[in-house]
Structure formats: C-alpha cells, structure tokens
Amino acid sequence: MTIRVLLADDQDLLRRGFKMIIDAQPDMETVGEAADGAQAIAQAAALRPDVVLMDVRMPGTDGIEATRHIAAHLPEVKVLILTTFDVDEYAFTGLRAGASGFLLKNVRTEELLTGIRTVAGGDAVLAPSTTRRLLDTYARTFHAPEAGLPPKDVLDPLTQRERQVFTEMASGRTNQEIADRLVLSETTVKTHVARILAKLRLRDRVQAVIFAYENGLSAPGR
Missing domain, CATH: 1.10.10.10 (Winged helix-like DNA-binding domain superfamily/Winged helix DNA-binding domain)
Incomplete structure (x- = not known):
C-alpha cells in the first residue's frame, strides 16, 4: 500500500525537498502541503493522510497545537514531529500532544523515510539515545511524580x-x-x-x- 503523506512546514524550500524525496519512493506519495498549523488541521481532515510530517514552529497555529487537534479528532492520522536540536523541549511537548515520534531537521534521507514507514505502520519513532537525553532534560518540567x-x-x-x-x-x-x-x-x-x-x-x-x-x-x- 502507498503511504500518503501530508507536509506541514512554513518553509517552502523544505517542503519541496521533502516532497521530492517522498515522491521518489515507490511506496509513498505526497498528498498535500500546509504552511501553518491551521492549514495542517484542515488538510488532515480533508485528505486523511497516513502520516503528517509536522514542523513545530509555524505562524499562527503552531505544530504542537495542530498535533494536539489531529491526535484528538483524527486518531487514524499519525503525526511525525520535526524539530531542531536547539529546541528539544518542543519535541517532548509534541509527543505529549499525541505525536507518534520526532525527527531532527538535519535527519538523513534514509532515517526520514524509515521514520515515515515506521509511524505509518503503527509504531513510533523512538531513537533511544536521543529520546533518553530529551526526556532526562525535560521530564522535570512537567512535574512528574518522583x-x-x-x-x-x-x-x-x-x-x-x-x-x-x-x-x-x-x-x-x-x-x-x-x-x-x-x-x-x-x-x-x-x-x-x-x-x-x-x-x-x-x-x-x-x-x-x-x-x-x-x-x-x-x-x-x-
């Protein structure tokens, strides 16, 4: 089956790059694009993609809020958060909002494609070393019990x-x-x-x- 992907990123150049990579795969296709969170929510509802590749920092409704809405109202649509190393806290917030994983924006092509396939298959992208460091750094922020x-x-x-x-x-x-x-x-x-x-x-x-x-x-x- 073909994995249908929605790209949500306010940078047109990045969307074009991701689209070229995804559409070159025999088992994937880009079904839509969004430049902000509000568009991502609307496109997800209209297109029902398998995976939304979601940027965090976007104008208006950001990727975190868009992820929270999609996870709550479209549980069959999986969200894969994109972030940068400098703002790891957004990744953790995104995971709590309902994303099925996260990738850094400097991810290698193979890792991006594997991540999309993993999430589409119902699992989560959970790189042990990065995730442990991320959660160790920000777990206390959310007042988890001792x-x-x-x-x-x-x-x-x-x-x-x-x-x-x-x-x-x-x-x-x-x-x-x-x-x-x-x-x-x-x-x-x-x-x-x-x-x-x-x-x-x-x-x-x-x-x-x-x-x-x-x-x-x-x-x-x-």
Whole structure:
C-alpha cells in the first residue's frame, strides 16, 4: 500500500525537498502541503493522510497545537514531529500532544523515510539515545511524580512478564534490544508490546515512555 503523506512546514524550500524525496519512493506519495498549523488541521481532515510530517514552529497555529487537534479528532492520522536540536523541549511537548515520534531537521534521507514507514505502520519513532537525553532534560518540567514512589497500581492490568517488557520500553529500547535482554524472540516481544499498549490504553511506544515518567515509574538518569 502507498503511504500518503501530508507536509506541514512554513518553509517552502523544505517542503519541496521533502516532497521530492517522498515522491521518489515507490511506496509513498505526497498528498498535500500546509504552511501553518491551521492549514495542517484542515488538510488532515480533508485528505486523511497516513502520516503528517509536522514542523513545530509555524505562524499562527503552531505544530504542537495542530498535533494536539489531529491526535484528538483524527486518531487514524499519525503525526511525525520535526524539530531542531536547539529546541528539544518542543519535541517532548509534541509527543505529549499525541505525536507518534520526532525527527531532527538535519535527519538523513534514509532515517526520514524509515521514520515515515515506521509511524505509518503503527509504531513510533523512538531513537533511544536521543529520546533518553530529551526526556532526562525535560521530564522535570512537567512535574512528574518522583520515581521510587508507589505507582498507584497503574500497572495492575499487566502480567509480570509484561511489566518487565514495559520497563524496557520505558527505557527507550527497541524490540530487538528487549528480546536480547529478556531472552525472548522479537515476535514475542511485539506481542507483549501490543498487549501492554492495549491494556494501558496507550497509543504507541512514545506514549508508554511518557506514561512511565508521569507516573513516577521512570526518572532522569534511571
């Protein structure tokens, strides 16, 4: 199936560059463009793309608010946030607003395409090293409970094995890394991840990490 992508960025040159890359792929096509958040919301509603490649800083309605609206009203449309290293806090805010991941604007072409395919497939773009640094830096900003306190039974729906997998997910590890650490097959890990997300009513792995921080199940440096 062809992955339908909406580009939301106030820089025309960047949109053109992304469009050329995306349209050159046999499994992707650009279905629309938006120069601000309001246009992104309208285009997402009208076109129902699989993925919105969303800039953060745009005039008027910014990418964060647009992401929040799309996640709330168009849950089948996935948002992939674009940001720069200098404003990582926007990436974290975007993830909390409902984005399925984030990429830096200086991302390599292969990483951009992999990110789009990953998000379109229902998973999240969660680069462990970048995500851990990002959350370690900004987790306290959102007043998460202190790690080590009782988790208020938020993990009660999970089995013991699912709790182990959740702990690894909260550390930003990939399915393969989790499989290696717990001596499981990657397929088994994928099954556990799907069950965990369903039981905790989480959208994807990114939301699982944020859930862990907000409930005091993980903290900077852990």
